[in-house]
Amino acid sequence: MSTRTLRIGTRASTLALWQANWVKEELEKRYPDLEVTLTKIKTQGDKILDVPLAMVGGKGLFVKEIQEAMLRDEVDIAVHSMKDVPTFFPDGTGLRCITERADPRDIVVLKPGYKSFAEIRQNGRIGTSSLRRKAQLLHRRPDLEMVDIRGNVQTRIGKLTDDNLDAVVLAAAGMHRLGFSAQIGEYLDPKICLPAIGQGALGLESRIDDDATNELIDFFNHLPTSYAVTAERAVLSTLEGGCQVPIAAFGTVTGDQLELTGLVSDVLGQKMLKETMTCHVDQAFATGVALAKELLSQGAAEILNEVYGCETFNTEGD
Numbered sequence: 001m002s003t004r005t006l007r008i009g010t011r012a013s014t015l016a017l018w019q020a021n022w023v024k025e026e027l028e029k030r031y032p033d034l035e036v037t038l039t040k041i042k043t044q045g046d047k048i049l050d051v052p053l054a055m056v057g058g059k060g061l062f063v064k065e066i067q068e069a070m071l072r073d074e075v076d077i078a079v080h081s082m083k084d085v086p087t088f089f090p091d092g093t094g095l096r097c098i099t100e101r102a103d104p105r106d107i108v109v110l111k112p113g114y115k116s117f118a119e120i121r122q123n124g125r126i127g128t129s130s131l132r133r134k135a136q137l138l139h140r141r142p143d144l145e146m147v148d149i150r151g152n153v154q155t156r157i158g159k160l161t162d163d164n165l166d167a168v169v170l171a172a173a174g175m176h177r178l179g180f181s182a183q184i185g186e187y188l189d190p191k192i193c194l195p196a197i198g199q200g201a202l203g204l205e206s207r208i209d210d211d212a213t214n215e216l217i218d219f220f221n222h223l224p225t226s227y228a229v230t231a232e233r234a235v236l237s238t239l240e241g242g243c244q245v246p247i248a249a250f251g252t253v254t255g256d257q258l259e260l261t262g263l264v265s266d267v268l269g270q271k272m273l274k275e276t277m278t279c280h281v282d283q284a285f286a287t288g289v290a291l292a293k294e295l296l297s298q299g300a301a302e303i304l305n306e307v308y309g310c311e312t313f314n315t316e317g318d
């Protein structure tokens with residue numbers, strides 16, 4: 001049998017490379033005669049490090065250049081963190097598979113001396129640039145000071161000492177993948193900090209008409225994760241939100257039932273709307289839409305319009 005080659009396009013951050021290498025290894029385990037290569041591609045989100053991301057192009061900052069390479073037939077698939085994948089795709093490529101979700105929760109890395117998030121001092125300084133994380137933590141603890149931190153996971157952990165912070169907030173999945181589990185101070189319950197849409201899952205994107213590639217990668221698709229993330233993304237697209245707004249949605253699948261919670265907040269976590277719906281997994285997309293419409297009927301659009309007028313942006317990216 002002749003050796004086939006599959007080319008993966010990936011960002012060059014340590015986390016992105018870990019994820020692309022994981023996909024490569026799974027492919028090579030399954031197809032011993034397949035040669036898998038990685039092509040590192042710089043995205044706009046990687047190039048511009050000192051300007052708030054929302055000011056340099058909005059949605060799709062971490063995926064556009066990889067999609068373009070795919071359309072030029074320089075790579076066959078792209079591996080993305082699902083939470084960085086916009087809800088729209090250019091003509092010719094599509095989201096083909098959603099992998100089994102790793103731990104979807106957010107975590108905090110705590111300054112030495114603290115044993116839990118609850119112990120953090122009055123007016124403590126928390127490092128995160130995510131509006132979703134800021135809003136939910138301020139909702140519980142309005143005294144906290146939110147400090148913007150930018151850069152990859154290692155850089156953000158380093159800011160704990162560099163910027164004299166009491167804690168930094170990160171995703172459990174990234175910590176586990178990069179071998180930083182021992183530094184996790186506490187896992188934040190989704191009831192307290194609802195995870196980002198798609199958090200913990202990877203998305204494989206390919207050319208829609210590339211049947212050979214699509215057939216090779218279809219085994220990555222994990223149905224329960226795919227139902228949950230489909231519902232979460234339906235919330236996002238119905239609210240017309242990008243990745244830089246305090247919107248969260250989180251689905252869990254048990255048997256054929258999906259429980260979906262969605263949240264919209266203002267930047268300070270003072271006006272916060274939250275709803276939960278359950279449905280059969282076949283209704284995942286429709287339920288995401290319905291949940292978003294319910295939030296809109298409660299005033300979500302007004303809250304988000306206020307946020308869009310603010311000068312605060314999410315500047316994280318891995």
Ligand SMILES: NCc1[nH]cc(CCC(=O)O)c1CC(=O)O
Binds near residue numbers: 081083084170318
């Ligand atoms: N914002 C960047 C980003 N994109 C994906 C992950 C973590 C891995 C995942 O969610 O799959 C992270 C790091 C973080 O937010 O701490």
